[in-house]
Ligand SMILES: NC(=O)C1=CN([C@@H]2O[C@H](COP(=O)(O)OP(=O)(O)OC[C@H]3O[C@@H](n4cnc5c(N)ncnc54)[C@H](O)[C@@H]3O)[C@@H](O)[C@H]2O)C=CC1
């Protein structure tokens with residue numbers, strides 16, 4: 001919907017209706033740095049209205065059979081798929097990623113999220129145990145937990161939001177979602193499809209706005225018993241504090257400082273292009289991206305040379321360019337934050353082998369004020385440097401040498417995060433050994449980001465609390481009860 005000055009004006013979606021808000025935020029096109037959209041700046045009032053709508057919808061939706069709910073999810077998946085191209089264009093404009101990535105990864109995965117949970121909800125079973133000596137049978141039943149708060153970040157907007165909405169409503173909950181204020185457009189577009197898919201009013205409510213205003217009102221609301229959050233560790237800490245007085249159930253998917261461990265027997269022809277992708281896909285703005293590359297000394301020089309050559313081929317371009325591998329970063333503030341890490345690395349004596357400050361970015365005049373930067377490789381950096389410790393969340397990766405298996409495991413684990421690691425080796429025994437010892441919720445060996453949605457996804461240490469996936473999400477979005485029958 002075009003508003004004043006031709007800007008796209010979003011509205012909240014509450015109780016099946018689009019509702020305007022009394023105040024709005026500017027939203028920028030990261031590829032030009034221009035405002036192109038206005039997002040509701042919601043607060044307590046909008047959260048109250050959404051809670052009322054979600055409460056009213058809960059009895060009807062939660063008493064439908066899993067089969068009935070599954071059909072609704074399948075229809076929504078079909079409708080999203082029919083709008084794939086429109087959604088991909090919108091995601092790219094709003095986030096800065098390439099249209100190609102949005103078309104081949106973000107939107108297909110959003111569709112798959114609904115299809116996946118539409119299917120998995122049909123296959124859960126409950127537990128039963130016997131105590132024959134006491135004449136007792138024990139069994140469990142599960143029920144939807146109630147109104148779920150779903151808070152998602154700006155890096156994979158529709159992909160991560162639907163990863164929460166789909167399991168929550170499949171299990172019979174009603175939801176209030178708050179996408180990132182930086183990337184709200186595709187969530188708003190999805191709302192236009194809900195009625196046609198058969199989602200009753202009030203089952204999915206979306207309130208747009210900032211974390212401190214609408215996010216905090218939502219997570220501290222006494223009638224919202226569970227929160228699924230993906231984003232940064234400081235925000236997770238704040239949400240934990242706000243929800244503590246109500247003992248809410250939390251699922252927290254946070255950041256990473258993900259190592260790639262490359263042994264001398266790795267297949268470099270596969271490892272190098274995959275590690276370029278794992279470092280720089282989506283501008284390095286995925287919590288699973290590699291940012292510390294440990295390479296065994298005997299192949300270090302060869303790896304470095306070939307890795308830098310391959311990184312220089314990773315093309316930064318305007319998001320609509322089909323030959324671009326990488327688009328713009330999310331915001332000016334984020335671009336400055338990412339660049340500041342490179343400055344700090346230089347001050348510490350590190351070397352920048354390619355990218356920021358070394359190579360030249362080539363952009364059309366219209367995009368000169370966009371938030372672009374080149375993929376950057378840093379070396380000669382100490383393990384204690386902030387570039388090796390803190391989540392940068394941009395197209396920056398560090399490469400360092402190592403000698404032995406024991407040493408590299410210790411160094412890889414020597415950060416506060418524990419989300420995703422990759423291990424490259426042709427030695428199957430070593431691969432299992434190292435994977436087992438890494439403090440990481442996910443380990444990909446000789447590959448990256450091959451997702452099996454059935455299995456647990458999430459991090460250890462400061463990378464999160466809880467797991468999501470077929471069984472884990474079902475358990476999170478339901479309350480379990482143990483019943484004992486004496487016969
Ligand atoms: N999955 C991940 O690992 C992600 C990590 N990040 C990291 O976080 C850094 C900052 O990015 P941000 O967008 O600022 O992340 P963030 O954690 O502030 O934002 C994520 C979501 O939480 C909401 N939020 C923020 N403050 C809140 C509060 N007090 N109560 C409730 N909701 C709140 C935001 O509006 C957004 O929807 C990035 O540079 C990156 O390092 C960012 C996005 C995703």
Ligand SMILES: N/C(=C\C=C\C(=O)O)C(=O)O
Pocket residue numbers: 153155156160163230231253285286287288451457
């Ligand atoms: N949570 C994130 C990525 C998840 C990817 C997946 O489920 O496949 C993130 O980048 O924040």
